[in-house]
Amino acid sequence: MFSTTNLLRGLAVGGALLGMAAPHAQAQTPDRKTAISANVGLLQYRGNMGTDFWDRSEPDLEVGGGGAITRYLSPSWDVAVLGYYETYKFSSEVRAGDNFEARIGMVDLGFKLKMNNGKILKEEARIQPYLMGGGGFFLSNSKGRANGQDFFNQIRRPEVFGLAGIRVRLSDVVSLDLTTSQHYPFTERVDNLYGSPDDKLYDRFLLHQAGITVALGQAKDADGDGVSDKKDKCPGTPAGVAVDPNGCPLDKDGDGVPDYQDKCPDVKGLAALQGCPDRDGDGVTDADDACPDTPGKAELKGCPDADNDGVIDQNDKCPGTPAGVQVDANGCPLDRDGDGVPDYQDRCPNRPGPASNKGCPEIKAEARKVLNEATRYINFEFNKARLLPSSYPKLQELVRIMNEYPDYSLSIAGHTDNVGADDYNLRLSYDRAAAARTYMLSQGLAPERIESRGYGETKPIATNATKAGQALNRRVDFDPFLPGDPNPAETKYGPAPTISELQKTPTGRPSAGKAPVKKAPAKKAPAKRK
Incomplete structure (x- = not known):
């Protein structure tokens, strides 16, 4: 009881x-x-x-x-x-x-x-x-x-x-x-x-x-950190990592990066930088940042480069260099030929020349005279595009000049008088210019340096009413030009006409006025018309 x-x-x-x-x-x-x-x-x-x-x-x-x-x-x-x-x-x-x-x-x-x-x-x-x-x-x-x-x-x-x-x-x-x-x-x-x-x-x-x-029984503790799985707010903690009462890894500096992953465990930092600080917010830790108070680039150890030329601002003697321009160790544009014209503005970066000629060597007066007068020495068989052997010496001289000035290209433009059908004359003028080009190529000139075209009877320089005038109009012009410059023939005469254009005009002849100038590609002539 x-x-x-x-x-x-x-x-x-x-x-x-x-x-x-x-x-x-x-x-x-x-x-x-x-x-x-x-x-x-x-x-x-x-x-x-x-x-x-x-x-x-x-x-x-x-x-x-x-x-x-x-x-x-x-x-x-x-x-x-x-x-x-x-x-x-x-x-x-x-x-x-x-x-x-x-x-x-x-x-x-x-x-x-x-x-x-x-x-x-x-x-x-x-x-x-x-x-x-x-x-x-x-x-x-x-x-x-x-x-x-x-x-x-x-x-x-x-x-x-x-x-x-x-x-x-x-x-x-x-x-x-x-x-x-x-x-x-x-x-x-x-x-x-x-x-x-x-x-x-x-x-x-x-x-x-x-x-x-x-x-x-025993409380489950899958990660072995001493805190049961039920209470563990950070399951899966690696073995040996010190944890708090909630089972989460210790974080002494309170930056959200646990000490065992924190490369700067005593200083509050950023998770993206493994717990290290970054005062200027440029993504480079202060310890690795050569310019810790100025935002910069990681590849430049955190220092700024306003013109993006790869040289930090404090060492850049030519700030403001255009984007993409190659520079030297001082941040100044490269000038390989030392002519005072930086490569990015130099049409001839491997040979010195005056700025007035875009950094290219100027063609000497005697060579330019040969080019200007060459048309008088280029002759063809009657009514054909076959060169007479008397033309070869002059063409060889032109090849020598072009080899002396390797940065230049050459424009060859053929012309005829007005005797005969318009479309025939146009073909003949082109074929004669092409024949001159072919001969010069056979002498070793690169194809991309020579362009030929024909204007037929559309661009006379004298009257066709006389034999003397017709003789002057039957000609082949030779004009050198720098890469990036418009083709001189287009500058003087406009684009070369086509047979279809001739057929569209009431008289069968295009206007004698100049056509709008088209800029030719640098150092490469367009493909020949057949």
């Missing part, structure tokens, strides 16, 4: 001592899924002989003991196997002298619905209400007197139960459980009386219990 008050006081003290013994463990959770419980309790009966449900009039009550093994399923559900044993006595309130004494055991399987599931209450809440339901077996040896007759019954019957409980978390491993459950064994033989005025089919029992629950 025990006092209920003394019973509960003893359970509380015992639970507190167990809690102090394992202060760092985790109560039943995904980390520690199994728990065992030890309980003391008392039964209360209701049946044909009467009831003592919720009756506290007795100063001393019979108590029993039990236990449970519980397994964590999810934040909301656990499954438990429960057992309880008690010797219970009851004297009838209906018929004097009737009574029974039963040694009662119950073994049940129950499913527990927890309120501390993270939705209603936090999983680590100190007060944790729950409900449980299930069923199992009711075992009893019952003896006594019913309706004036003695009886002795051995009972082995199924039962169902429902339970409400509160768990008080005393520590991270130990909890105090207070529960009340109602059990329905499928029998009326406990009191050996059958039937009742209120048509209750079975004897029923209330079971009030208080107990201590201890969670078993």
Whole structure:
């Protein structure tokens, strides 16, 4: 016989001592899924002989003991196997002298619905209400007197139960459980009386219990940092890395870069720079920045280069160099031939020449005279594009001049008088210019340096009314020009006409006025017309 008050006081003290013994463990959770419980309790009966449900009039009550093994399923559900044993006595309130004494055991399987599931209450809440339901077996040896007759019954019957409980978390491993459950064994033989005025089919029992629950096992710590996976806010921390109580790597300077990855662990910096500072924000750490207070380029050790020529501003003697221009170590444009004209403006960067001639050597007066007068010495067979041998010396002289001035190109333009059909004259003028070009190519000149074209009878320099004038109009012009300059023939005469253009004009002849000038490609003549 025990006092209920003394019973509960003893359970509380015992639970507190167990809690102090394992202060760092985790109560039943995904980390520690199994728990065992030890309980003391008392039964209360209701049946044909009467009831003592919720009756506290007795100063001393019979108590029993039990236990449970519980397994964590999810934040909301656990499954438990429960057992309880008690010797219970009851004297009838209906018929004097009737009574029974039963040694009662119950073994049940129950499913527990927890309120501390993270939705209603936090999983680590100190007060944790729950409900449980299930069923199992009711075992009893019952003896006594019913309706004036003695009886002795051995009972082995199924039962169902429902339970409400509160768990008080005393520590991270130990909890105090207070529960009340109602059990329905499928029998009326406990009191050996059958039937009742209120048509209750079975004897029923209330079971009030208080107990201590201890969670078993070790908390999971996948990354081995000493912080359980449940509490670890930084799972997967590399082995050997120092962590804080939340399992996150230490970050002494508070810059968001953990110390083990921080190349500057004592100075707040940027994650993009592995925790190192960058005062001027140019992406180069201060320790590597030769100009730490002025934004610059990484390839120039953090120093600025306003004109993007690869020479930092503080060393650049020619700031403002145009983009893409090659420069020397001082940031000044290259001048390979040393003529004072930078290469990017020099039409002849490998040979010196005056700025007035775009950095190219000027053709000497005697050579230019030969070029200007060469037309008088170039002769063809009558009405054909075949050169007369008398033309060869002059053409060879022109080749020598072109070899002396390798940066220049040569324009050859053929012309005729107005005798004959317009389209025939146009073809003839082109073929004669082409014949001169072919001969000069045979003497070793590069094809891209010579361009030939024909103007037919469209650009006379004298009247065609006289034989002398016609002779002057039958000519081949030779004009040198620098790369990038317009073709001199186009400058003087305009674009060379085509046969289709001749056919479009009413007279069969284009206007004698100059056509708009087109700029010829540098150092490359257009393909010959056939």
